[in-house]
Structure formats: structure tokens, C-alpha cells
Amino acid sequence: METAAPLARLLLYGGTMLAMGQGTRTMLAGRASARASGPSPAVRGALWCGACALLVAPLLLLSLQRQALELPLAELPALLRDTTWGRGWLQLTIPCVLSALLLPPRRTGTTSRLLVWAALGVSVTMGGLGHAAADAQWPLASRLLDALHVAGAGAWIGALLLMLLAGAPVPEPTGADRHGEWPAFSQMATVVAPLVFLSGVGSAWLRVGASGPAEILASDYGRLLALKLLLALLVVALGATQRRRLHAGAAPRRQVVLVELCLAVLVFTATAWLTGLEPPGA
Ligand code: HEM
Incomplete structure (x- = not known):
């Protein structure tokens, strides 16, 4: 029970990242002069x-919530209809199912556009189950920051993972291929990564801003948040080194991208536990 809920959230984050990443990648490939290569077996496996x-993640979350409240099955409709959590779950589950249906099929203009909208729907509704939904003081700001944070993280980290799996063609060493998939990704990440960072800092402020540094670091929530901040800084720093390489006309280093993605997985793992802890002073 202690680890089941964080694992369900981790599953949800993984699916959302892939849906947002695939939608973003399709849009980038539309802009890039060299279209993205067709789905490799690795990409197809990841999309499935x-x-x-x-x-699976929404079903797991529902089952865990039912267990936690010790509700009989017959009470499920009432849970979904009459509680904030239940309505948040329903709102999240609809775009989750739509994204799941749209992820594996062959890409066409229409399925790609629908996938982007469905994945944005997941990003917007995800905050309905966490601390953002419980923020009585700044409800709109909390939900808006959360949606920006999740959508941005998906566009950035999800697209990076899929490009690595697809073995996206590296740009010409001469720098002539300025419109390839990697430079298009780099341009997008230059805008989106700071957005993820700033929305994360904004959310952190809303969660712990009323407490002093000592109180924050005395709580499990505060310590995990500090660890997450450190890990996220490393991801951004590694991304910046790859951006400099691309600008200099060199290819991104595969090993560095791999390390960046492993650190991102740690960030998601920390977040999955973080969202289940009580912020200090709550
Ligand atoms: C690589 C960068 C990052 C990624 C991939 C990432 C990912 C995520 C995800 C997926 C969520 C879950 C949202 C939800 O469940 O509704 C989240 C929440 C959050 N993130 Fe980040 N994040 C990143 C960077 C940051 C940074 C730099 C901060 C600033 C300290 C931050 C602070 C937060 C906070 C406070 C929450 C809300 C936690 C809660 O509900 O208690 N994140 N993040």
C-alpha cells in the first residue's frame, strides 16, 4: 500500500510523457525539413x-482509493459522483483512455492532432487528484502551474526519449542541416525546459512558501522536493551541454542523452512519492 500509490502515479507519468512526447515529436517532424523516420520497433514498443x-494507472488509483476508504464496490458510483477526488478521477480518466487509443496507431495528421489534444487533457486534469486540487487559497494558479509543468515535462522528456529510441538522424557536422529533428527539438526544449523549471518553482512556492527553510527541510516533503530540485538542475545542465554541441554543428552525445533520461526517471520517481506526502504546514 505504501508503494502501490506512488507506483501507480509513476505509471501515469510514464504514459503521459509518452503521449505528450509523441504528439510533440509529430509536430516537430512537421516543421523539420527531414521528416521523422517511421516508428522503429523500439518506438512502437514504447508507444504500446x-x-x-x-x-492501467487510473484503474490502479481508483482501486487504491477504494481500499483506503474501505468502500464496498457498490459505493463506487457515489465515490465518483459525490467526491472531489472521484470527479477529478473521472476527468483524468477520459483523456487517459483517449490518449491510450490514439498512441499506437500509425500517424496521420488527424490522429496526431487528436493525440496532442488528448495528452494536453491529461496534463490539465492530472492536478485534479493532487495537492493542486486541494489548494483553497490559489486554486486557479495551482492548477494552471501544474498543467504547464506536466505538459512541458512531457513535451521535453517524452520527445527526447522517443527521439533516442527512434535513432533520429543527427544533423550534418557542417551545420547545414539547421531544420532537422534534433535542432527543432533543441529550439523547443530551449523554451519548454525553463517553463517546466519555473512552473515547478511556482508550484513549490505554493506548496511550501508559507514555511521557513528549517521547517521545510525538517519535513519529508521538503527534503524530497530539495532532492528533486537538485536532480532537475542536473537534467537541465546536461540538456544545456547538448544544446551547445548542436549549435556548434556537432551531434548530441547518445550517452549524455541516456544519462539525462535516467536522471529524468529519478525526477519522476521522486515526484511520484512527493505528491503522496503532506507539505509542511498543510
Ligand atoms: C526535469 C524536470 C521536471 C520534471 C520532469 C517534473 C515533473 C513533474 C510531474 C510529472 C509532476 C506531477 C504533477 C501532478 O501530479 O499533478 C510534478 C509536480 C511537481 N513538481 Fe516537478 N518536474 C520537474 C522539475 C521541477 C522543479 C525544478 C521543481 C521545483 C522545485 C518542481 C516542483 C514540483 C512540485 C512542487 C510539484 C507538485 C508536487 C505536489 O503536488 O505536491 N518540479 N513535476
């Missing part, structure tokens, strides 16, 4: 895993 995660 993402689709399964988006179907």
Missing part, C-alpha cells in the same frame, strides 16, 4: 507500453 500505462 505508454498506452497500457494510461489504461
